[in-house]
Amino acid sequence: MSTRTFKLSRRGFMAAGMAGTALATLTRHPFAHAAVPDLADYVPVFFSEYEWNFINAATSRLIPSHGEGPGALEARVPVFIDLQLAGDFGTAADWYMAEPHDAGASPLKGFQSPLTPAEVYRQGISFFDDWCKETNDSDFVSLDDDAQDLALVALEKGDVGLPDNLRDFFGLLLQNTKEGYFSDPRYGGNHGMAAWVYIGFPGARASFLEWNDPAMDNVEYPLGPVSISGERA
C-alpha cells in the first residue's frame, strides 16, 4: 500500500462529495460497495499527482457533475483511466508498434504514433498544460469551467500545436472517459452502475426473451442493472 496521498482540487473534492450523496439515493441494492475507496482516497498506479489532478479536472469537464446523472468524477472515470493506462491498453500490448513510424500520415491510415497510449497521455498532458500556461497564464486545473472548456475545444480542434506524435491525445481521452463511464464496474469506473441507471441500460442482465412481445412495445424496461460481479442498482 502506497503512503502517497493525492488530493483532488478543491472543486473536485466538492463535486465528488456531492456525488456521494446523490449515489446514496440511487443505489438500493443490498450489496454494499464498502471495499471501494472514495475517489479522494484513491492512490493512482499510473498517474503522478500532477497528472491525476489534470485528469480529474479534464474528465469532469467532458462529463460534468452538474445536472441530472453522474459526472465523470462520481462515476470514478479517473480511476478507470488510471488502471487502463497501467495495464495492457496503456502499454499497447496488443498493438503493432514496430518502426518505422510516420505519425504525420493521413489520419485515414489510423494511429501511427510511436508512443503507447500511456505515453501519449503523459506527454499530452504536459504539452497541453504548457499551452494553457502560455495562453491563459494558468495551468489547466486552475482555470474556471468556461476557460477549461475553451481550452479543451482548442485541444479537440487541433489548435494547440500538438506534435504529430500526440495528435490522438484528445481522442483517447474522450474515448477512455466514455469507456470509464459506461463499462462494467469491475474496471474501476461506472461506480455503483450509476451511468447505466441514468440512461436505462441494464448491464449484464442478458436475458430478454419476453421483451420481443409486441405487448411490451414502448414499455420502459423496469429493472435496474446488474454488474458482472452480481451487484444490483
Add this chain to the structure above:
Amino acid sequence: MARTDPKKDVVIIGLGWTGSIAGIELAKEGLDILALERGADRDTVPDFQYPNVADELRYGVRYGFMQKPAKSTVTFRHAQNETALPMRHLGSFLPGDGVGGAGMHWNANTWRPQAEELRLKSYVTEEFGAGIIPEDMTIQDWGVTYEELEPYFDRFEYMLGISGQAGNVGGKIVSGGNPFEAPRAREFPMQPLQMQLAPRMFRDKAEEMGLHPFPMPAAIASESYVNEYGMQLGPCNYCGFCERYGCLNYSKASPQTCILDALKRYDNFNYRTHCEVLKVELAADGKTATGVTYFDEAAQEEVFQPADIVIMAAYSLHNTHLCLLSGIGKPYDPVKGEGVVGRNYAYQMTGGTKAFFEDIEFNPFVGSGSSAYVINDYGTNQIDFAAEGFIGGAYIHASQLNGQPIRNLPLPADVPSWGAGWKKGIKDWYGHSMGVSLHGSNMANRDCYLDLDPTYTDRHGRPLLRMTFDWKDNDTRMSQFMKEKIERVVAELNPTSFKSSYKDTGAHYDIRPYQSTHNVGGTVMGTDPATSVLNRYQQSWDVHNVFILGAGSFPQNIQYNPTGALGGLTYWTLDAIRRDYLSAPGPLV
C-alpha cells in the same frame, strides 16, 4: 532447428468455420488429420459463459476475441504511389483468432448469393452490354453456378440451423420471404427469430410503401434444434451480446455449437492451438505441397508437418498471405495486369441512417445479431445498371443489436460529443433511436489488391501483407442510390430527426471505424488460370494438393454477408475431394 513430426494425410490451417467443416467431412473418410490453429482454444464453457462474456469493454471495445495486431496485421495504403503503413490496432475489420475464428463472434446473418452474382460478368454483359463495365473494373464469374451450389447452400444452412422465412421454394414465391432470392429446395429449418419494435416498424412501413420486407436469415436458433452432426442448439434469449461475443446460450451457430464437439470424437482428428503456420512447403517441382512449417508456441520451435493434402482454412487475408509467402500461384502485378495471387481484393459497402423518436422507447439492449427486417428490392438483380450508372446492389435492413452504450449510443446531430450537452443528450436519446442501413456489394478493380509489404515484418520476420484499396465511383454511386431509398422510408416513419452517414463521390477508405469483417478476394476462384488462383473446386491451379477455403475465393464482393456463400462453397469443395480427389489425386479440372 526445425522439428519434423510424423506425416499426416491432411493438415488444416485454421480452425474456424471452413477448417471445422473440412475436419469433420474428411474425418468421416478415416483420414489422419491435424488442424493447426494460431490462437487459443475456446469453448462455450468457460470462454463464453455468463456472466463474464457480457463485458462490453473487454470484448466489444478491446477486441478480446480478435486477432492481435502485435502478432498479425496488414499494412494499408490507398494507391500504389503511397507508402503503406501498418494497421497498428484494429478498427475497420476484425479477423478472429483462436478456435472458432470469426465464426464465433459474428452476427450470424446468413445469405446465399444471388444466382446473378455468381456469374456477374456474364450477367452484366448479357443484360446491359460489356460497354458499361468501367475499364479498370475486373469483375468476373465464379466458375460455379447457383444451381450447382444449391444443395451445398442447403446443407450448410441446415448444419447451422437457420431461422428464417424462405421467399422462393422451388420457384414458388412464398409470401413474407425474400421474393428476389433464387429458388431454394426447401424451407429454412426454423421459424424466424422474434423481432423487436424497431425492425417491425420498418417492416410495416416498407410493406405500406409496396416494398417486400422479410426477416433476416439468421444462424441463431429460434427453437431447439439438432443438426446433422448431432449438435444441439437452444432457443435464443435475445441477450444483446452477439456481435464480437461468443454466444452464452448455445443459440448462435459457431464451430463450437455446430461442429467441434462432434469432430473431437474422431480419434483420427487432432488439433493443436498456438501453432501458427509460417509457410506451405512445396516439392522441388512446385507442383505439390509436401506439408507445412509452423511455429509451436509451447515448444518455441519451428515444426515441419508433412502431409498429403493441405487445406488452407485461415481468414481470407491470411490465406492470401500464406500463398505469397509460399510461392503458391503467381503474385499479381497491377502494372502489367498479370499474375493472380492478391488480385481482386474487395470489401463491403456499408452506410446508414439513424432515426430519432422522442416518444418511443426501443429498449435497444434486447436483440440478437440477426434481429432485423430486410428488403432486397434494390438488390443486384433488381437494378438497371445502365440507367443508374453503377454495377452492384445492396440489401437494406433495420436491425436491433448491440445496444451497449460505449459503442452504440447514437445521438442527434445537434448533440455535442462531450460536456453538459452530451450528458443531457445521452439521457434524452439512449433507447430512442433506430437504424436503417445498407449492406452492399463492392466491385473488384485493377488497382485494389494484396501483396507483400517491403518494409514491415511480423514477429516471425515475415513481410506483412500489404493492402492497396480505395472506394471507387461505381460503389459510391451505389451508396448514394441506397441513401435516397433509405431516407425515403425513414422520412415516412416520421421521426423527430434523422442523421445519415454514407460514402459519397471522392470518399476515401478510412481504416479506423468498424465497417465489416468481409474482406474478400485475393485467392479468387474461376475458370481461367490467368485470372484466378483456384479452379471451380477451390483447388490451386498450380499445386493440386492445396485447397483454399473462404471468402478469398470471391472474385468481387456480393451484396450479402459472406458466410453463407463460403459455407456452401466449402461443402462443394469437400464433396469434390471426397468423391474424386482422394481416389485419384490430381487437378480436378
